[in-house]
Amino acid sequence: MRTFLLLLGLWVLTLGQVFAQRASISGFVRDAMSGETLIMANVVLGGTTIGAATNHAGYYTLTNLAPGAYTVVASYIGYADHYEEVTLQPGQRLRLDIDLTPEALVTDEIVVSAERDHLEETKNISVSQLKVASIKELPTVLEPDVFRSLQLLPGVKAASDYSSGLYIRGGSPDQTLILLDRNPVYNPSHFFGFFSAFNPDAIKDVRLYKGAYPAEYGGRLGSVVDIYNKDGNRRSYGGGLSLGLLASRAYFEGPVDNGSVILAVRRSTMEPLLAALRNGDVEGIPDLFYFYDLNGKINYDASPNDKLSFAFYTGNDRLDLDFLEDGRFEIALGNRTLSTNWTHIFSQNLFSNFTLTSSRYHSQPVFVFAGTSFERRNRIFDTSLKGDFEYIPGERHTLKTGFWAGNFTMSLEDLFDARTTLDERLQTAYASLYVQETYKPGSKWIVQGGVRANYFSEGEYVRLEPRLSLEYRPIERLRLQSAYGRYYQFLTLISSELFSAFDLWLTTDDGVPPAFGDQMVFGAKSSLGHDVYLDLETYYRTMNDLFELDPFLFDAAGADYPDLFRFGQGYAYGIEAQLEKNRGRINGFVGYTYGKTRRRFPNINDFKYYAPKYDRTHDLNVVLNYRLARRWRLTSVFTYATGQAYTEPAGRFRLVDYPLANDDLDGLISRYNQARLPAYHRLDLGLTHTGRLFGIADYELQLQVINAYKRRNIWFYFFEFENDGTIERHEAPQIPVPIPNVSFSLTF
Numbered sequence: 001m002r003t004f005l006l007l008l009g010l011w012v013l014t015l016g017q018v019f020a021q022r023a024s025i026s027g028f029v030r031d032a033m034s035g036e037t038l039i040m041a042n043v044v045l046g047g048t049t050i051g052a053a054t055n056h057a058g059y060y061t062l063t064n065l066a067p068g069a070y071t072v073v074a075s076y077i078g079y080a081d082h083y084e085e086v087t088l089q090p091g092q093r094l095r096l097d098i099d100l101t102p103e104a105l106v107t108d109e110i111v112v113s114a115e116r117d118h119l120e121e122t123k124n125i126s127v128s129q130l131k132v133a134s135i136k137e138l139p140t141v142l143e144p145d146v147f148r149s150l151q152l153l154p155g156v157k158a159a160s161d162y163s164s165g166l167y168i169r170g171g172s173p174d175q176t177l178i179l180l181d182r183n184p185v186y187n188p189s190h191f192f193g194f195f196s197a198f199n200p201d202a203i204k205d206v207r208l209y210k211g212a213y214p215a216e217y218g219g220r221l222g223s224v225v226d227i228y229n230k231d232g233n234r235r236s237y238g239g240g241l242s243l244g245l246l247a248s249r250a251y252f253e254g255p256v257d258n259g260s261v262i263l264a265v266r267r268s269t270m271e272p273l274l275a276a277l278r279n280g281d282v283e284g285i286p287d288l289f290y291f292y293d294l295n296g297k298i299n300y301d302a303s304p305n306d307k308l309s310f311a312f313y314t315g316n317d318r319l320d321l322d323f324l325e326d327g328r329f330e331i332a333l334g335n336r337t338l339s340t341n342w343t344h345i346f347s348q349n350l351f352s353n354f355t356l357t358s359s360r361y362h363s364q365p366v367f368v369f370a371g372t373s374f375e376r377r378n379r380i381f382d383t384s385l386k387g388d389f390e391y392i393p394g395e396r397h398t399l400k401t402g403f404w405a406g407n408f409t410m411s412l413e414d415l416f417d418a419r420t421t422l423d424e425r426l427q428t429a430y431a432s433l434y435v436q437e438t439y440k441p442g443s444k445w446i447v448q449g450g451v452r453a454n455y456f457s458e459g460e461y462v463r464l465e466p467r468l469s470l471e472y473r474p475i476e477r478l479r480l481q482s483a484y485g486r487y488y489q490f491l492t493l494i495s496s497e498l499f500s501a502f503d504l505w506l507t508t509d510d511g512v513p514p515a516f517g518d519q520m521v522f523g524a525k526s527s528l529g530h531d532v533y534l535d536l537e538t539y540y541r542t543m544n545d546l547f548e549l550d551p552f553l554f555d556a557a558g559a560d561y562p563d564l565f566r567f568g569q570g571y572a573y574g575i576e577a578q579l580e581k582n583r584g585r586i587n588g589f590v591g592y593t594y595g596k597t598r599r600r601f602p603n604i605n606d607f608k609y610y611a612p613k614y615d616r617t618h619d620l621n622v623v624l625n626y627r628l629a630r631r632w633r634l635t636s637v638f639t640y641a642t643g644q645a646y647t648e649p650a651g652r653f654r655l656v657d658y659p660l661a662n663d664d665l666d667g668l669i670s671r672y673n674q675a676r677l678p679a680y681h682r683l684d685l686g687l688t689h690t691g692r693l694f695g696i697a698d699y700e701l702q703l704q705v706i707n708a709y710k711r712r713n714i715w716f717y718f719f720e721f722e723n724d725g726t727i728e729r730h731e732a733p734q735i736p737v738p739i740p741n742v743s744f745s746l747t748f
Contacts, residue, residue: 023088025096026061026348029054029074032099034253035234035260038076039205040129041100046071046083049443050395056182056228057307057343059351064394067092074098077582078131093348095304123525125469125481126213126537128153130206137625137635139684139704140195140741143246146206147188147196150225152621152637154576154591155210155539157614159644160715161682161734164189164196165495167614169211169539170572170597171222174493174505178225181297181311183339186361186380187503190291190317197315197335201240201251202264202295204230211539212483212521215434215450215467216388216400221489221517221543229311231299232260242745246270247291259300267292288320305345313337330366335359351390357406358383363503375415378504382408398438400450405431410507424561426507428458430490436467446471456490458509463488463516481523490514494549506549511562517543531583536576543570543599552603568601588624595619610673611645618642635686640679648675649719649727677716682735683708697746704741712736 029041037058044051045062048070054060067090074082079100088094128150135149147164150156157167165173178185180198188197209217209224217224230253237254251264268290277285297311316334338358345351361380366373384406391399407429414422436450452465469483492515494504508514523537550566553559574595581587596617598609620640627633647670686704693699713734720728 021067021090022063023065023067023090023092023094024061024063024348025065025070025072025086025088025094026059026063026345027095027097028058029060029076029098029100030058031079032101033235034232035255036204036231038079038100039228040207041074041076041079043072043074043098046073052392055351055390056226057351057353059343059345061348061351061392062395063349063392072096072098074100076100077129078103078133123479123533123535125471125483125523126210126521126539128208128210130208132200132203132206135200135203135206136745137633137686137688138623139635139637139686139706143195143244144200145195146198146200146203146227150206150208152591152623152639153208153210154535154578154593154619154621155537155574155595156208157616157619157641159614161713162194162715164194166223166225168208168223169541169574170570170595170615171541171543172493172612172614173495174491175220175222175489175543176225177217177220177223178227180227180313180337181229181309181339182341182355182386183311183337183357184219184359184382185313185335185337186359186382186505187333187363188335190293190315197293198227199249199251199264199266199293199295201242201249201266202229202262202297204228211541212467212469212485212519214448214469215436215452215465216402218404218432218434218452218454218465218487219489219491221487221515222541229295229297229313230262231309232262232297234260238748240745240747242743244269244743245741256298256300258302259298261298262296264295265293286319286321288318291315291317307343309339309341309343311337311339311341326370328366328368330368331364333361333363333365335361349392351392353386353388355386356384357386361505372417373415374417376504377411377413377415379411380409380505382406396440400436400438401434403431403433405429408507410505412504412506426458426509426561428456428507430457431455444473454488454490456508456514458507459511459513461490461508461514463514477527477529479523479525481521481525483519483521485519486516487519488514488516492547504549506547506565508547509561511560512547512565513545515543515545515547517541531581531587533580533582535578535580538573538575540573541571543572546570546599546601548601566601566603568599570597570599572597585627586624588622590623591619591621593619605672605674613644613646613673615645616641631690633688633690635688637684638682640681643677643679643714645673646675646677646716647672677714680713680734682706682711682713693746697748700745700747702741702743702745704743706739706741707735708738710736710738 029038029043030036031038039054039056039058041054042051043060050062052060052062065088067088069087072084072086080103082098082100086094130149135146136144138149140148145164147166150166151158155169159165159167166176167173168176178188190197205228207226211223213224232253234255239252242249246268247266248269249266251262253262274285274289293315295313297309299309301307314336319329319331321329340356342354359382363378366375384404386404388402409427411425412422413420432452432454434450434452438448440446448469450467454463465486465488467485472480490508492506494506519541521537521539525535527533546568547565549564553564574593576593578589578591580589597612597615599612600607600609604610622638624636625633649670684706685708686702689701691699715732715734718730718732720730722728
């Protein structure tokens, strides 16, 4: 026994000495021109299977390395690969910050494509990364838009040409968590849903988790859009100016002591045109219309291991519009966010991030008809503290844990003719904790498991959400993936068919339990060579305890809060395919989705499942970019989708001697959403020319045509009763004619 204990002690001592001699490499990956950190850049050791991707702060770490010589290879889409030779001594902790040069600034001969590195970077299950440059290049209706670009991805649907809402894998827009610098944004839209409120000049990274997302995120049934603003140029001062038909944008960025600053503004510029139309006696022109965005961020490096930032966003819309002879809309809505962030590196193995957030949303539409007004006031205040820790003991394990706690206040007030008919105010504390482990038992397997615990004080709800994903690589160029997750949602959005200003946020409470659902995803992702990649995914998800305002409630005044709602169920499934070529003179992608989503609620179609308006059986998007010459680029987007579901009248009725009307009332009898509009398809074209203006600024001129072949896609039908007893159906088109768009941008 003494001999055994002596040998065991010697083994432990030797093992400890071996690990003490292991080395590590860590640091930040940045843009060489601006100093911006790059999220999800890939860093590998050449000739080995050891590698890591940078986190949301642009930080990477490679631990438990044997002493010796290595080639560090760093790569990121749109940048030239970086190679650096290092020699590690026993026990060395090497800090290696890496600067990557944009491809546009280097010759094609030294740009090396690393296919496996690209797969490491962007091909996790149900994850899509959107380059900001692509957002600006795509043909758009008047203004480049983040959400419009996301709608081109497989699994993401568009409700209409006039909506930037995200309908992801059968979910409604409220089932997508939208984060800006780790801060939730509740109604990120402008022009009343026409496009999103995110200024592309201020954005650094956009990442979409379409489903089965990991335990570090929570609060929504479906998906996550994680957006980070730019930090600002740390190398030199610069800026830009963009002039467009609908809005104009400007930004300024530059270095400050041990940090950087950026300020971006966007505002509508239609007032002169609207004034001219009003003077020309054109009907339907608003008396007042404007919107604006203001983004700002200040960064300060307190030390090599401590980084501080303060970010803010504010945006507002205002519309005053007379319609008919005695009707008027007065609409105001907006968002404000503040976030203070502290990133601290305890050691090369332990990374942390703390964020104090504040988010505010307000919507105040007023509808006046015949001297009688209806007003709705919906406000949200959300203040929280978030903390995340990432611990990497070695190449096989990555442990993440964190918390999110805050206070959420929702108020809703309806007024009819200046009298309050509904007044609800809910204030609740919430908290969540998560633990997540990524384990790599070998070069072929990756296992990620986690659990998230949620607490919501209104109703004293405690819910657990397990998550699990598996990945297997039978060969280097092929990934087989699967994932499962349980998700809960404590909020619901009542969407308006008219303007997003009439959208309404409500929460769970006693008698109103949170909605929940399960998601299962299976995928195969492969590199086909020559920078061509194929992604295939299939998914199935359930939705239970969906809650929304009961449209059959005759009078909400005086009703208890739970009595305002009806409860339902839903499910969705589908198959997604994307073929992508991301480099070369011709690049782009083809995305196809076969999908179905269904809902059912009491008193609708005998409680049978029906297709919501955003259900699309087939959805096809083709995005192609062609470099005509060094300074000329052609972009095209073709979209095809099954027509949306609508309610087709099946019968007619008449109310006679109705006490609330002077005349008899005609109405229609229908089965809800049992018919389909004609298929939707559209082609958009864009031509871009770049150059240098008087040697002081780079310019970009964009000429675009939306709906190039004049497709008349139907938005909805409406029906008119004729005097002879017949019913005439009328069509409300979406964008019915080709629309030109011109924009001119300068970058200093």
